[in-house]
Amino acid sequence: MPIAHNKIMKKVKKLHVVLFGALIGIINGFFGGGGGMVVVPLLTNLFGLEQKKAQATALFVILPISIVSAIVYLCYNSVDFKTGWPVLLGIVAGGVVGAKVLNKLNNKIVHGIFIFFMLLGGIGMLIW
16 A cells, blocks of 8 residues: 555656646746746755755756747847847856855855845845
């Protein structure tokens, strides 16, 4: 009996992962990004990943979603290239630096930084 229960639980967990993935895809496509702010807490709280692994996994997962979303926005002529190219260059450079720094910090510090920026973003959205 426990073997059958384990198989059912694995299927339920896979279904949750797929449903959460669909939710993240919708958020990313709708807002043009920001799915990581939802993915990281899901990966840490629901799936038990440590903070650094959750953030790295979120980046890995969000990259293809972002590419697909960008293609859709391009098809609808919704991209401002004059602003977009410099921002893209900054994001790529910042991403490289951020990934290198992430590997040097412990999980508690990374978690605290993540919380700080989540709060900062939320407060900023309330103000502006």
